[in-house]
Structure formats: C-alpha cells, structure tokens
Amino acid sequence: MKRGFERVSSYDPEDVHLPVRATQHAAGYDLFAARDFTLPSIWRGPFLKVLRALRREENVTDAALDDAWAVLKPYLVPTGVKAYMQEDEFVLIADRSSGPLKRGLILPNGIGVVDADYYNNPNNEGELFVQLLNFGIRDYHVKQGERIAQAIFMPYLRADNEQTPLAKRTGGFGSSGK
Template structure:
C-alpha cells in the first residue's frame, strides 16, 4: 500500500463535474493554482445601501442610520466563499496556506480579506463539508466580477509547522467545516 503524504482530491459532490485539481504552473512554483468549481458572480462592495451609509458617516449627517440600513451595508461588505470542489490531505504537522493570486487585486480588484487562509490537516473529510476548500474573496472594484468555472482563483502552499514547548495538546476533534475551529 502506498502511504500518501499530501495532495488533492475532488469532493464527492463534484465527482461528475470535471473539477480541475490544483497544479503548479512552473517547475519552481511554490503554490498550487486553485480553480473555481462553478461560475460565480462576486458583486462589488459598492452597492447603493453601502454607499448611502458611507455617505451619511462621511458627511456626519444629522439623520440617524437605522439598524436595518447598517445591516444591509454590512452585508454588502461581506466576503463570499468561492467553491473549488477540492479537498487537501496532508501530514498531521502540516497545513495548506491559501493565498491570493498576485494578479487578482491589480487586474480584477479581488482580495482575500483575511490575507491568507489556513487549512489544517484535520479539515480533510470533516463531517460538515468533507473538507472542501473555499477561497474567501471580496470585490472592491466598481462592478461585479464573473468568475468562470475552471478559472484560477488563488493558490495554496503546503507548509510544516512547529509546536511550542510544554504545550497542553488540544483534545477536541474537529466537528465542522469552514471556520469551525474558531468557535
């Protein structure tokens, strides 16, 4: 039996959808390019509700901003999760760092609002979403961006990590999917 160290597999819900597994573009590339699993529209943050609240804050308008207006503006600023249809397996002392493509902010006005994403080894095959990797993106451009299925959306780099001396090892097992370890 072959002992697999690290790599990528298609999530079961995408097996019949011709998903592209991440690949390195050149011989010396550190990152594996990830591709969108489906067409995805990423709206601009510059929606009327957000602009209205921003204008009221900027001009220090005397009118109060309602909780409904604030909530709608906040929703316009929320990043969206672009699916890849892919999961990653790795050793227990490794993680997959997700990073933006260098061309995304410059050419398409797309950013990862958290800077980088971290995919832990125990995210693989978690019970909530099977470990599917998503890229959290925010569009600060003036118009919506259509991300086409198979288009490069980000990159991932496998890295080792070290533990602190005298650490009390966590006993909790991962129960959920995206963002579940922060609870």
C-alpha cells in the same frame, strides 16, 4: 501518501480541476473555481449610503449598517477539491498576484489556513473554499475553471510545554474556533 489534493465527491469529476503548479519552481498550487460565480462589487447602494452618512457625520441605524455589511460580506467560492497532509502541516491559501491587480478581487482575511483535520470532515468533506471580496467597480463573473487563489503546503511548529487541545474538529468551514 504525504500530501495532495482530491476531488470532492459531490462534483462531477469533469467539472473540477485539481490544483497545479504553473511553473517548475512555483510554491503555490493554483486553485480553480468549481462553478460559475458572480462576485458583486462592494460599491453598491447600502454601502455607499452608509459611507455618505458617516462622511456627513450623520447617525446611521443598525439596519443600515446591517444592509451595508451584507454588501461587504465575502463570498465563499467553491473549488471542488480537498487537501490531505501530515498532521504537522497546513495549507495556506493566498491571493494570486493578478487577483487584486487585474480583477479587483482580494482575500479579505489576507490568507486562509486549512488545518490537517479539515480533510474529510463530515460537514463538507473538507472542500476548500476561497473567500473573495470584489472591490472593483463592476460585478465580476468568475468562470468555472478560472484560477482564483493559490494553495501552499506549509509545516508548522508547536510551542514548548503547550497544553494539548482535547477538542476534535466537528464541523466544516470556520469550525475550529467554536
């Protein structure tokens, strides 16, 4: 087995859709939401209050900035799937073209990178999550089984004379930077 997707064991298999390519020449595999999820709009009170204050060149407290950040913080939408691949590959998670255009949803980091050693990690079994931010005016309700992003298997190259990292992955989402 070179690369592919599997269901995460903590989900009912009937609730999780394995990623699929929509057309014969599609590069990306559509990722589906594993459960219903509401993504609140960023245009909420705390964020708007800070924007108004900044526009008026007023002082903004740390507490107000923290409240605004809580509204702007992306949400992790679970997919219920994990990806296995060769050690010199990664999965690139990208927006679907309809996400920003039709629904106001974006990946705030532009893309996601899932390393080969994320698969079956002890923290979350390697489940793929999609970071989403809703810049639409209304909250957006993601339905279980809705396509939320796409995953593309990609090879990568190593630099000449690199110092081989000794660290092994010890955690789940966002753990390689620790």
